[in-house]
Amino acid sequence: MFAVILATIWISISEFVRNEFILKSYWTEHYQNLGLTFPSEPINGAIWGIWSLFFAIGIFLIAKKFSLWHTTFISWWMGFVLMWVVTGNMAVLPFDILPFAIPLSLLEAFLASLIIKKLS
Numbered sequence: 001m002f003a004v005i006l007a008t009i010w011i012s013i014s015e016f017v018r019n020e021f022i023l024k025s026y027w028t029e030h031y032q033n034l035g036l037t038f039p040s041e042p043i044n045g046a047i048w049g050i051w052s053l054f055f056a057i058g059i060f061l062i063a064k065k066f067s068l069w070h071t072t073f074i075s076w077w078m079g080f081v082l083m084w085v086v087t088g089n090m091a092v093l094p095f096d097i098l099p100f101a102i103p104l105s106l107l108e109a110f111l112a113s114l115i116i117k118k119l120s
Contacts, residue, residue: 003119007056007112012049014108022104023097030094055079056112063116071117076109 019027020040031038058078063071080101087093 003116004053004056004060006119007059007115008049008053010115011052011055011108011112014104014111015048015052016045018101018104018108023100026094026097030096031092034091036092056116059109059112060116060120063113063120068110068113068117071113072106072110075113076106079109080105 024038028038055075059071059075062074062078066074084093084098084101088095
């Protein structure tokens with residue numbers, strides 16, 4: 001359980017830094033162009049915290065059956081690629097973030113997988 005909690009903390013920090021510091025301008029500009037306000041209320045942060053926990057639990061379950069690299073790529077695909085397909089389909093994904101988001105999300109999934117593999 002400690003591994004899942006530590007991975008959740010890592011995922012939460014990674015998500016916050018990526019989306020609030022590195023990519024915030026992309027998100028806010030894209031949402032403004034849609035006539036929307038980018039959701040950044042505290043409740044949105046709490047939901048991302050829950051998402052981080054669920055992602056860590058998923059990684060934990062996947063890690064029981066697969067190697068570190070397989071766990072990383074399966075988790076990344078399930079956590080990010082599918083999210084991008086859905087948000088892209090709803091037109092709320094600023095595609096300009098992907099050159100940054102892809103490597104950073106791979107790093108996030110890898111380090112979360114490594115935490116879980118090493119501490120489980």
